[in-house]
Amino acid sequence: MPGLARRRLRLERVPDLATPLVTWYRSNARDLPWRRPGFGAWGTLVSEFMLQQTPVNRVIPHLDAWLERWPTPNDLAAATPADAVRQWANLGYPRRALWLHRAAVEIRDLHDGVVPRDVDALLALTGIGDYTARAVAVFAYGDRHSVVDTNTRRVLARAVDGRSQPGPPSRRDLEAMAAILPDERATAAVVNAAAMELGATVCVARNPRCGVCPLSDRCAWRAAGYPDTGDERRRQARYEGSDRQARGAVLKTLRDAGTHAVALAHVVPDWPDARQRDRAIDSLIADGLAEAVEGMLRLPS
Numbered sequence: 001m002p003g004l005a006r007r008r009l010r011l012e013r014v015p016d017l018a019t020p021l022v023t024w025y026r027s028n029a030r031d032l033p034w035r036r037p038g039f040g041a042w043g044t045l046v047s048e049f050m051l052q053q054t055p056v057n058r059v060i061p062h063l064d065a066w067l068e069r070w071p072t073p074n075d076l077a078a079a080t081p082a083d084a085v086r087q088w089a090n091l092g093y094p095r096r097a098l099w100l101h102r103a104a105v106e107i108r109d110l111h112d113g114v115v116p117r118d119v120d121a122l123l124a125l126t127g128i129g130d131y132t133a134r135a136v137a138v139f140a141y142g143d144r145h146s147v148v149d150t151n152t153r154r155v156l157a158r159a160v161d162g163r164s165q166p167g168p169p170s171r172r173d174l175e176a177m178a179a180i181l182p183d184e185r186a187t188a189a190v191v192n193a194a195a196m197e198l199g200a201t202v203c204v205a206r207n208p209r210c211g212v213c214p215l216s217d218r219c220a221w222r223a224a225g226y227p228d229t230g231d232e233r234r235r236q237a238r239y240e241g242s243d244r245q246a247r248g249a250v251l252k253t254l255r256d257a258g259t260h261a262v263a264l265a266h267v268v269p270d271w272p273d274a275r276q277r278d279r280a281i282d283s284l285i286a287d288g289l290a291e292a293v294e295g296m297l298r299l300p301s
């Protein structure tokens, strides 16, 4: 049978995962800031930007500080890009700070300072991809869409497809999630959150805790005896000695300088690989994260 037809057949036969997920989530979900009532669409948007590449426990203190400083999109839009990059501190992948600042300006200028609800309008904002747009529409506004992250994909791969790890991300992930969502919007939002939470805390990549899993009696991978169907995950590139590390060191120097520019000769002068440092500086300038003016380097004005 062709792969697509097999997949369709599987989706049609998908067991009820929503009911046990909802019950489990209500008594097991972690108490995270963005799950508290009234957290708001702006808070949700900022948290999703931060969570894109950074673990939850590192995000929380930065998120609190960010929202205290800029409680609305208009507040951030009134700040400078350099302020945003400085506040981003060591969260990593600092382009997100610039994108978030640009998105805030767009929200102020195009949406009267209100984070849009419509997925297409969200997608039109700088730095917002399909996942973030759907997450805001679902978790902030309660709309009914599939929201699929890495954790959800792993749960679906195992419970529905009987695979040890998910394949590469694709639109079919959204269809697979849609197949288990109930019609009612609020419950559908809980199922989205519950699948993510299960993948983050129980159905983890290595050593899933099937003994406490609410899906254990209907999980296809478990029922098949945990076959090794191949690990298709990409390993994250090493950070130590990487260009990313060099970029981080350059940016830290600029953040520590506050509003001052730093002479190029004083930007991490003792970096072990001078060419790598220069490459990092060039790439930060190209990304709009730094500006070079008359032999000095500074955060974007």
Ligand code: SF4
Pocket (backbone or CB within 6 Å): 155, 158, 159, 202, 203, 204, 208, 209, 210, 213, 214, 215, 216, 217, 219, 220, 221, 222
């Ligand atoms: S039973 Fe085990 S493998 Fe299946 S979804 Fe639950 S934790 Fe994951």
